[in-house]
Amino acid sequence: MSAGRLAGRYSLLRPLGAGGMGKVWLARDEMLEREVAVKELTLPEGVSAKERADSVTRAVREAQATARLRHPGIVALHDVVVEHDRPWLVMELLRGRTLDATVREFGPMPAGHVARIGAEVLEALSVAHAQGLQHRDVKPGNVFLTDKGRVVLTDFGIARQEGQATLTEQGLMIGSPGFIAPERLDGEPGGPASDLWSLGATLYVALTGAAAYGGSAAQRLRATLTQPVPVAPGTLGPLLAAMMAQHPAARPDPRVVVDALRQVAAGGPAPRLPTGQAVTAPGPVKRRGRVVIWAAAAVALVVAAGAAGFFVLRNQGGGTPSAFTVPMDVCTLIASQEVGRLLRTQQPPKGQPSSDEVGPKCGWPISGSGVGLQVQKDSDTVDPWSMTVPAARTLFQSQKRWWSKYDSIDWTWPEIGAKTARSAKRTQVRQIDGVGEEAFGVELAGSTGRIHSSYVYYRLANLVVSVEYSTLAEKPTDEDVKQAALKAAQASVQALRNAG
Structure with a gap:
């Protein structure tokens, strides 16, 4: 189509x-x-x-x-x-970036900024809650900061109307590990207080630059159920901890939280919460067998790190990494010297990092040509580093099917000079051997039939990576364009292997 x-x-x-x-x-x-x-x-x-x-x-x-x-x-x-x-x-159409991407690029935010974001998201949630609607997937990736200063809550894809049956089979947990409230992990349907917990976890990331509960997906789930509520430093710490209290009844009224966040956003201290709305010690949380089984299955997909500081976790015999679990700067996956060779310039451009719903990416554009790379995730995973190998296989095949489906697309890359959309014909999707564990390539050709862009998608362990090379010049042959994308992909694979 x-x-x-x-x-x-x-x-x-x-x-x-x-x-x-x-x-x-x-x-x-x-x-x-x-x-x-x-x-x-x-x-x-x-x-x-x-x-x-x-x-x-x-x-x-x-x-x-x-x-x-x-x-x-x-x-x-x-x-x-x-x-x-x-x-x-x-x-x-929202122009800007997600809270997740903003924190990843610029680090923790001042308390006043975090408080303003929290107040606006909670007011939006209150509108949904007033109509009996739970969001159920509040997380940094679903909070969008527009260029004009709006704070927008996105993706109501797993929202649940009060009294309405869920779409999933009984026992299947949906949401993002580390941002799912304890009662929902315990099999309860949850309610507005569950969204409040998720917002607290989201603001914790914005304030500290790190998740309240770290580790693999299974470790985050287990920590949410068993570990004390973490308290972030600074004026917002106690308020966020109250929002993340283990038991829904112990969490503050949303109206109280909005007022407190507005006060901090205005430069004041966080007010003391009313009696009975302070942080309580975590009590015993009843667990259903399906949660324990689900977590155990997730643990089986991850290999524990042998030493702190490892970026990749390798199989016992070495070679292909078993999992990539720690975020990294994707602009380091193709060295500056290699970028210079690919773009045929002695002054290679500095990588331009960015991020979208699919994951972190980096571009190296110059006038007339450019190299791009993105580490991808699916919509059910908080970031690429939390992907499991089975999920990565599914995502890889989904991308391959998508490219096989569309005969033409409108293509543009303003940074290299293609400022207006132009129709491009897709070539046949082809298998590529020797890049990652599985890979495919596809090209785009202009009106003359000449190829101007080549894409290589590959999977390495739990990561799915797309690499692009595009040129507006007439001199490179179709094979030159293909080889440039292939060399860029090979360089990034080697960089990932060397990271461990």
């Missing part, structure tokens, strides 16, 4: 990000002459009829949930289009 137009009015320009449940496009509403974001539901091949129906229901539920909410702190839904046997959600 061509990336073309939906409902006769929404022109899909280029992908903005992808996850396990969908791909987000930059699109143009030709009727109203404005740019929008379009979320496409994608489903893996071979799923059962029930799984397909549940996935579609989830997307429709997201649309229904979001459409009812009107608040500047909640991403606006414009339209729902059903084409090609699946729904497409048309939403307002």
Whole structure:
């Protein structure tokens, strides 16, 4: 299928990000002459009829949930289009970056900034809660900071209406480890207090630069259930700890929290909470067998580190890493000298880091050509370093299917000189051997049939990485373009292997 137009009015320009449940496009509403974001539901091949129906229901539920909410702190839904046997959600286009990406790039935020973000997110949540709607996936990656100063809560994809059955089978936990409230881990449906706990964990990251509970996904789940509530330093520490109290009844009233956060945002101290709303010592939390079994299964996918400071965890015999578990600067995955060779310049550009819903990325653009790299994740994982090997395999195959599906896309790269979208034809997806554990390549050709961009996707252990080389020059041959992308991918694989 061509990336073309939906409902006769929404022109899909280029992908903005992808996850396990969908791909987000930059699109143009030709009727109203404005740019929008379009979320496409994608489903893996071979799923059962029930799984397909549940996935579609989830997307429709997201649309229904979001459409009812009107608040500047909640991403606006414009339209729902059903084409090609699946729904497409048309939403307002947000320009900026997620809280997760901001903290990753710039580090911890001042308490006043964190307090303002928290107050605005909690006010948005209160609007949803007033209509009986839980978000259930509040995390740094779902808090968006726009260029104009708005704080927007995004992705109501796993929201749950009060009294409405969940979409998942009984016993399957959904959400992001480290940001799921203890009572939900214990099998309870949760409520507004559960979203408050998740917001506390989110603000803890913004304030300290690190998660309240670290480690692998299984370790974060176990710590949430068994470890005392951490108290961050500074004026906001006790308030965040109160929001993250083990028992929902011990958490403050959201109205009290908003007032306290507004006071800190204005430069004042955090007020003392009313009696009975202070931090309580963690008590015993009852556990259901399915939680223990689920956590044990997750632990089986991870190898414990043998020494502090290791970036990659290797198999006992060495060689391919078993898992990459600690975030790193992705701009270090292709050395400056190699970038210079690929771009044929003696003054290689400095890597430009950025991030989106798919994961951290880096670009090395110059006039007329550029190299790009992104470490990817699915929509159900907090970051690429928390991906499991099975999840990475699924994501890799999903990307391969996506590229095989679309015959043409609108391509642009303003930093190298391609400032306006141009239609590009996709070449046949081809398997690549010797790059990571599995890899494929695909190219884009312009109107003359000449290839201007080559992409290599590979999986190494639990990471899925995409590498791109593009050029606007006429001199390089099609094979030159392919080889440049391949060399960039090979260099990044070696850098990952050497990191351990």
